[in-house]
Amino acid sequence: MPLIKPPQGPPVELRLSRDLVRTLKRGHPWVFADALRHLPPARPGSPAILLDNKKGRPVAHGFYHAQSPLAFRVCSPNPDEPLTNAWAEAQLTRALRLRKTVVPAQTSGYRLFNGEGDGLPGLICDVYSDTAVMQLDGPGPTGFWDAAGIARWLAEQLRLKQVVLKPQARSSGTDQLLVGQLAVNPVPFLENGVHFVADVINGQKTGFFLDQRNNRKLVGQMAANRTVLNVFGYTGGFSVYAGLGGASRVTTVDLSGPALQTAEHNWHSNNLPPAQHRAIKADAFSFLADAAKTKNAWDLVVVDPPSFAPSKETLKTGLAAYQKLITAAAAVVNVDGLLAAASCSSHVDLAAFLLVCEEGVSKARRRATILAIAGQPADHPTPLVFSEFRYLKFVLMRVE
Numbered sequence: 127m128p129l130i131k132p133p134q135g136p137p138v139e140l141r142l143s144r145d146l147v148r149t150l151k152r153g154h155p156w157v158f159a160d161a162l163r164h165l166p167p168a169r170p171g172s173p174a175i176l177l178d179n180k181k182g183r184p185v186a187h188g189f190y191h192a193q194s195p196l197a198f199r200v201c202s203p204n205p206d207e208p209l210t211n212a213w214a215e216a217q218l219t220r221a222l223r224l225r226k227t228v229v230p231a232q233t234s235g236y237r238l239f240n241g242e243g244d245g246l247p248g249l250i251c252d253v254y255s256d257t258a259v260m261q262l263d264g265p266g267p268t269g270f271w272d273a274a275g276i277a278r279w280l281a282e283q284l285r286l287k288q289v290v291l292k293p294q295a296r297s298s299g300t301d302q303l304l305v306g307q308l309a310v311n312p313v314p315f316l317e318n319g320v321h322f323v324a325d326v327i328n329g330q331k332t333g334f335f336l337d338q339r340n341n342r343k344l345v346g347q348m349a350a351n352r353t354v355l356n357v358f359g360y361t362g363g364f365s366v367y368a369g370l371g372g373a374s375r376v377t378t379v380d381l382s383g384p385a386l387q388t389a390e391h392n393w394h395s396n397n398l399p400p401a402q403h404r405a406i407k408a409d410a411f412s413f414l415a416d417a418a419k420t421k422n423a424w425d426l427v428v429v430d431p432p433s434f435a436p437s438k439e440t441l442k443t444g445l446a447a448y449q450k451l452i453t454a455a456a457a458v459v460n461v462d463g464l465l466a467a468a469s470c471s472s473h474v475d476l477a478a479f480l481l482v483c484e485e486g487v488s489k490a491r492r493r494a495t496i497l498a499i500a501g502q503p504a505d506h507p508t509p510l511v512f513s514e515f516r517y518l519k520f521v522l523m524r525v526e
């Protein structure tokens with residue numbers, strides 16, 4: 127089964143213009159166009175070999191996209207390892223093997239391929255029971271990986287019934303069904319024994335935010351006898367864990383009506399009492415402002431917004447938005463209650479996010495103690511040298 131597209135000739139030779147060999151040998155997977163001497167024309171995703179800037183010695187194998195600022199992605203930092211189908215199968219198998227050890231019990235929703243973190247540049251795959259959802263990060267990965275071949279390979283290895291390939295962004299294309307008939311959607315799955323569904327066609331990302339699994343569990347453990355507000359709640363992941371953890375009342379706020387309907391569905395399918403959950407369609411900032419005005423407060427507040435800083439250019443406004451949100455959220459936490467704040471922006475590092483939390487809490491004229499700092503779970507591996515890939519920050523605070 128082809129897992130990578132057949133090369134049209136020998137690998138493209140690319141020559142570094144800077145001495146990046148040390149970081150590449152440490153496992154950094156990206157080379158930007160401005161670090162290359164020439165950008166020869168080639169089809170996006172062409173296999174390429176990277177040569178050093180001094181003597182032209184081979185450094186790494188990967189693939190190339192001449193038109194992208196991210197011109198070269200490393201597949202293997204071993205120049206003696208050509209990128210064959212056997213190489214690709216070994217990489218995919220290695221990713222599968224890791225999941226066998228890190229995915230918790232009673233969990234059928236997990237990330238199977240985490241791109242660069244699995245040595246599979248630009249290839250993302252989430253599994254929900256017997257359905258897999260793949261995503262390729264742009265024309266380079268699309269030109270390199272054989273999505274249809276990988277889908278068939280996966281279906282065989284994991285006995286999957288359906289494999290969906292999602293476009294990188296909704297604007298850039300439509301979903302393709304690579305395996306199966308899509309007989310089931312939304313797809314039911316388990317996470318730490320909790321029942322959820324993922325709408326793999328209309329949902330956000332691949333249908334569910336698997337990266338918050340451990341953090342949801344922590345929130346569940348802290349929720350007993352507390353009133354809980356879950357802002358940017360999507361399909362109620364944090365809400366359901368809080369309910370199962372013994373929260374006295376849970377409120378889920380989101381802008382998306384369909385997501386809230388699924389949140390209600392998820393609440394009910396875990397046999398939680400309907401009267402203890404409210405789903406409210408509202409803008410998070412207006413909801414929090416109104417709550418503060420009417421002196422509404424909760425014992426545990428979760429804020430897990432979409433990325434406010436999706437690029438370097440938006441970092442400043444993004445940080446300001448995070449700070450505003452933390453202030454608004456801290457203002458509606460009861461004394462000695464808990465505030466869980468997350469950021470999924472790769473441009474906001476942990477130090478910056480902690481500073482935003484500090485400023486934000488202080489603007490609300492409150493003080494806080496950190497109870498936990500966390501990030502992505504082990505089925506979302508990242509290269510040690512590639513901190514930008516550790517996009518998720520999660521801070522649990524007690525607010526005095």
Ligand code: SAH
Pocket residue numbers: 330334335338358359360361362363364379380381382385408409410411430431432
């Ligand atoms: N915490 C969720 C994931 C949140 S994703 C989980 O564990 O699954 C971010 C969510 O924020 C999306 O559901 C999106 O619909 C919602 N959203 C985006 N902007 C919003 C806004 N201004 N007010 C309320 N919700 C918003």
